[in-house]
Amino acid sequence: MQIEPSSQISKAVPSEPRVDLDQVKSIIQKYQALPGAMLPVLHAIQDALGYVPSSAVPLIAEQLNLSRAEVHGVISFYHHFRQQPAGRHVVQLCRAEACQAVGADALAAHAKAALGCDFHGTSSDGQFTLEPVYCLGQCACGPSMLIDDDLHARVSSDKFNRLVRAKRGVA
Amino acid sequence: MSITIYVPRDSTALALGANEVAAAIVAEAAKRGQEITLVRNGSRGMFWLEPLVEVATAAGRVGYGPVEPEDVAGLFDADFMAGGQHPLALGLVDEIPYLKKQERLTFARVGITDPVSLDDYLAHEGYQGLQKALAMQSADIVQEVLDSGLRGRGGAAFPTGIKWKTVLGAQSAQKYIVCNADEGDSGTFSDRMIMEDDPFVLIEGMTIAALAVGATRGYIYVRSEYPHAIAALDQAIVTANSCNYLGENILGSGRAFHLEVRKGAGAYICGEETALLESLEGKRGVVRAKPPLPAIEGLFGKPTVINNVISLASVPIILARGAAFYKNYGMGRSLGTLPMQLAGNIRHGGLVEKAFGVTLRELLFDFGGGTASGKPIRAVQVGGPLGPYLPASLFDTKLDYEAFAAVGGMLGHGGIVVFDDSVDMAKQARYAMEFCAVESCGKCTPCRIGSTRGVEVIDKIVAGADTRSQQIHLLRDLCDTMVNGSLCAMGSMTPLPVLSALDHFPEDFTGGALDKAA
Numbered sequence: 001m002q003i004e005p006s007s008q009i010s011k012a013v014p015s016e017p018r019v020d021l022d023q024v025k026s027i028i029q030k031y032q033a034l035p036g037a038m039l040p041v042l043h044a045i046q047d048a049l050g051y052v053p054s055s056a057v058p059l060i061a062e063q064l065n066l067s068r069a070e071v072h073g074v075i076s077f078y079h080h081f082r083q084q085p086a087g088r089h090v091v092q093l094c095r096a097e098a099c100q101a102v103g104a105d106a107l108a109a110h111a112k113a114a115l116g117c118d119f120h121g122t123s124s125d126g127q128f129t130l131e132p133v134y135c136l137g138q139c140a141c142g143p144s145m146l147i148d149d150d151l152h153a154r155v156s157s158d159k160f161n162r163l164v165r166a167k168r169g170v171a
Numbered sequence: 172m173s174i175t176i177y178v179p180r181d182s183t184a185l186a187l188g189a190n191e192v193a194a195a196i197v198a199e200a201a202k203r204g205q206e207i208t209l210v211r212n213g214s215r216g217m218f219w220l221e222p223l224v225e226v227a228t229a230a231g232r233v234g235y236g237p238v239e240p241e242d243v244a245g246l247f248d249a250d251f252m253a254g255g256q257h258p259l260a261l262g263l264v265d266e267i268p269y270l271k272k273q274e275r276l277t278f279a280r281v282g283i284t285d286p287v288s289l290d291d292y293l294a295h296e297g298y299q300g301l302q303k304a305l306a307m308q309s310a311d312i313v314q315e316v317l318d319s320g321l322r323g324r325g326g327a328a329f330p331t332g333i334k335w336k337t338v339l340g341a342q343s344a345q346k347y348i349v350c351n352a353d354e355g356d357s358g359t360f361s362d363r364m365i366m367e368d369d370p371f372v373l374i375e376g377m378t379i380a381a382l383a384v385g386a387t388r389g390y391i392y393v394r395s396e397y398p399h400a401i402a403a404l405d406q407a408i409v410t411a412n413s414c415n416y417l418g419e420n421i422l423g424s425g426r427a428f429h430l431e432v433r434k435g436a437g438a439y440i441c442g443e444e445t446a447l448l449e450s451l452e453g454k455r456g457v458v459r460a461k462p463p464l465p466a467i468e469g470l471f472g473k474p475t476v477i478n479n480v481i482s483l484a485s486v487p488i489i490l491a492r493g494a495a496f497y498k499n500y501g502m503g504r505s506l507g508t509l510p511m512q513l514a515g516n517i518r519h520g521g522l523v524e525k526a527f528g529v530t531l532r533e534l535l536f537d538f539g540g541g542t543a544s545g546k547p548i549r550a551v552q553v554g555g556p557l558g559p560y561l562p563a564s565l566f567d568t569k570l571d572y573e574a575f576a577a578v579g580g581m582l583g584h585g586g587i588v589v590f591d592d593s594v595d596m597a598k599q600a601r602y603a604m605e606f607c608a609v610e611s612c613g614k615c616t617p618c619r620i621g622s623t624r625g626v627e628v629i630d631k632i633v634a635g636a637d638t639r640s641q642q643i644h645l646l647r648d649l650c651d652t653m654v655n656g657s658l659c660a661m662g663s664m665t666p667l668p669v670l671s672a673l674d675h676f677p678e679d680f681t682g683g684a685l686d687k688a689a
Contacts, residue, residue: 035471036433038453043395043434064453077455078436080395096357097552098588100602101515102543134439134606135355136396137363138183139588140218140513140520149398153186 017085019053028063037064038074042081051082087122087129089167091115092146095132098139107143108132110157114164127168173206174252177225177232180286181214181368182399183360188239189222195243196224203247213368215282216522217269225264228254234261269538274500275524276508277485278361281368287406289414292371298416300490304379305424312383313339316486318494320506325351325442325479326554326583327660328505328572331486334476337466338384341474348380348389348428349451349470349477353435353442355394356555358514358586361522362480366393366400369484370407374430376483378417379490380476381428389428390470392447394435404432439610443659444477446612457612458659479584481510500526505571513539515552515588525570532566534587546591550599550676554583556606557664559671560590560599579671581664596676601629603668611661618662621653625669632680639681646673 024045031040041060045052052075061068075081093108108119115123115130122129138144141153147163155163178184178193193209200207214221223236224246233254235246242259249257261267275281284291292298304312317332338346350373354362365373377389393401408430411417419427433451435441441450445459448470469475485507489497498506505527511534513520518540525534535541535548542548550560558581561568568578575582590599604625611618628649631642650666657663673680 036451036453039433039436039450042436070454073455074453078438080435080437097556097599097602098358098514098586100599101588101590101594133396133437134610135357135359137354137360138186139358139360139515139586140517141183141187141221142515144186151182151186151399153183 019049019055021055021059023048024053024056024059025063028060032063038066038071039078042075042078046081049085051085054083088127089148090129090131090146091164092131092133092136094134094136094138094142094144096135096139098135099142099144102142104143107145107155107157107160111160114161128164173208175208175210175227176252177210177212177227178222179214179282179368180211180399181221181282181364182397183218184214184221184223185399187218187221187237191240192222192224192238192243195240199243199247205247205252207252210285212284213280213282213286214364215264215270216278216364217267217519218521219519220261223261223264224251226252226254230254231263231265234264234267235259236261269519269521269523272538273524274508274526276488276497276500277365277372277481278369278510278522278524279488280372281364281522284369286368286370286403287410289371289407289410289416292369296488296491297371298375298487300487301375301378301382301416301422303490304382305422305426307382309339309383309385312379312490315490315494316383319489319497320494320501320504321482321485321489321497322505322572323479324481324485324509324584326356326581328582331478331482334466334478335380335383337464338386338474338476341467343474345388345471345473346384346386347470347473347475348377348384348386349448349465349475350377350389350391350480350483351442351444351447351477352391352393352397352400352480353447354397354480354584355439355442356557356584356586358552358588359512359555359584360514361510361512361585363397363400364522365480365484366391366397367403370400370404371411372484372487373404373480374407374411374417376486377430378421378428379486380478380483382426384474384476386476387427387429389430390451391430391432392435392441392451393432394441395437401432401434408432438612439606440612440659440661443612443661445659448475448477455612457614458661460658481584502526502528502569502571503573505573509570509582509585511570511585511587513587513589516542516544516548516591517589518543527571528569530567530569531561531587534570535566535589539589542589542591544591544593546593548589549592549594550590550596550672552588552590552599552668553586554581555586556603557581557660557667558583558586559667560596560675561671562675579667581667596672596679597629597633598679600669600672600680601626601633603665603672604629607661607665615656615658615662617653617656618658618665621649621657621662622665625649625653625665629669629680635682643673643680 220236225232249255321331322328441456446456450456510524607622
């Protein structure tokens with residue numbers, strides 16, 4: 001069997017970015033005294049790093065006096081926490097009933113085609129990760145979506161394209 | 172003279188461009204050398220008019236909307252600061268029929284005040300309920316809430332006073348107040364509006380609850396999808412602490428209550444109260460078997476009041492005006508008001524707070540104005556993703572917990588999602604099962620496996636196999652197992668939307684071939 005050139009391997013399996021474990025430790029220390037500290041700790045790590053790296057799991061387990069399995073179990077239970085880095089921008093489309101009633105499914109199909117990826121996927125240029133979300137509380141003005149921290153209501157295909165172009169920095 | 176102009180900070184207004192409009196107004200006023208005071212108020216809940224710009228005039232607040240940034244220069248030209256005429260002019264906002272016909276008790280301040288201004292809150296009857304409560308015995312506060320007839324507005328409709336009484340009677344050195352702000356149901360946004368647009372009323376309601384049962388610590392568990400609500404609550408809590416409305420010694424009474432916001436992490440099941448408690452404790456949001464009730468063994472094993480946002484936010488006015496005032500609204504055993512939310516394919520989507528007893532038809536047509544698409548309404552889902560789909564023949568049902576239950580419906584949290592005649596009800600039924608499969612906590616088999624199996628069976632029915640009638644039989648059987656065998660409402664109520672779609676709209680499952688197949 002022929003061994004693939006290393007450049008191709010590195011393309012196929014992007015290495016996990018280096019994680020500053022001291023930073024992770026100081027985040028854990030900041031929140032560990034809270035009763036039920038797990039979610040605040042995980043939120044703070046994801047807010048700082050964009051995801052919860054696997055290398056953080058043993059540190060959290062040790063500091064909160066839990067098993068690694070328990071920590072992993074919590075991270076994997078909640079949709080909000082990601083175990084890999086996302087694209088530069090995260091696009092969250094509402095898929096719930098109120099938005100469905102005004103064309104959320106068509107918008108989802110458009111978004112997938114426009115970004116060239118499915119839900120939970122990232123566009124090939126690494127710019128956009130597409131996520132489903134079940135209700136953003138904008139049910140009177142759907143379809144709604146979130147790009148990074150910006151909410152948008154009554155999103156048409158045209159509006160979607162405009163917002164994505166603006167994030168790409170193309171007016 | 173400085174004129175006060177209001178531009179909402181409610182997140183739906185923001186999603187429709189309110190920040191851009193506010194910036195344009197500030198820039199245009201500066202350009203013209205006109206002095207203005209810009210207040211970022213909450214939303215009045217008339218979302219088809221957002222961003223709704225209001226101007227304080229001698230006659231009252233006049234409105235213009237929906238305003239785009241491009242409209243701003245024209246508004247100044249039309250002298251809108253003196254209430255001038257303009258194509259977007261709406262006249263006095265309080266006189267707009269959609270608002271005028273409502274009975275706003277819980278939402279009395281929403282859209283009117285600056286949500287994070289304690290002074291504004293105090294100037295609009297804020298903290299009068301707490302003042303009364305501080306002069307009362309715990310048992311008397313509980314009795315007042317019992318007498319008001321308030322039932323949990325989160326959906327289960329259990330009497331709030333009874334819950335509180337149980338916690339009051341429980342012996343423990345530590346008790347908790349937990350606010351369930353995991354408003355995950357599609358079509359509902361009243362919790363979000365309270366938190367974003369009048370956070371002090373929730374804080375006040377929780378503080379009164381704490382005095383009533385002897386709790387010293389509280390948590391508001393807010394879903395991560397609501398960052399604006401979290402920010403508004405955090406800001407209001409800081410203010411309340413610094414002004415002694417929260418903390419070690421509330422208004423010099425010697426009573427303590429510490430309040431904290433905790434952020435969820437995108438799990439629908441955490442709206443179920445025991446799953447929420449697990450999540451608050453830092454675990455997977457897996458449902459607990461009851462008993463013990465959270466009132467006896469709740470957060471960290473201690474007696475806990477756990478109530479929805481609207482339930483707690485309804486308490487201050489009950490204490491301020493008295494139980495008799497509140498229970499004077501409503502009908503039967505559904506007393507007071509319910510903030511209802513018109514959503515989906517609706518022309519005038521928004522928040523309508525009315526006394527119980529209004530009909531679905533009045534809400535859909537008198538308030539909602541029919542569909543946004545202009546097509547006929549075919550189905551309405553009331554009560555979130557676990558609520559049944561109702562056909563037009565049931566639109567005269569009165570909004571009342573018992574009346575709704577009598578027609579197989581549920582009021583839930585008051586969310587009303589409208590679909591026009593382009594809806595495919597088999598697809599909606601499939602979605603209900605799919606949603607349950609994605610969001611099930613996995614603890615019990617009927618919900619975990621049943622939902623996945625439900626998707627497969629509906630696919631077979633729709634694909635039109637010659638075993639269709641057999642598959643429909645199987646689907647009903649599966650739903651029966653889920654209803655009777657699931658541990659919580661997630662699994663036991665997912666069959667409601669599925670079976671209601673099948674019962675009321677059978678033609679969508681069979682392409683009109685049901686009779687032949689059956």
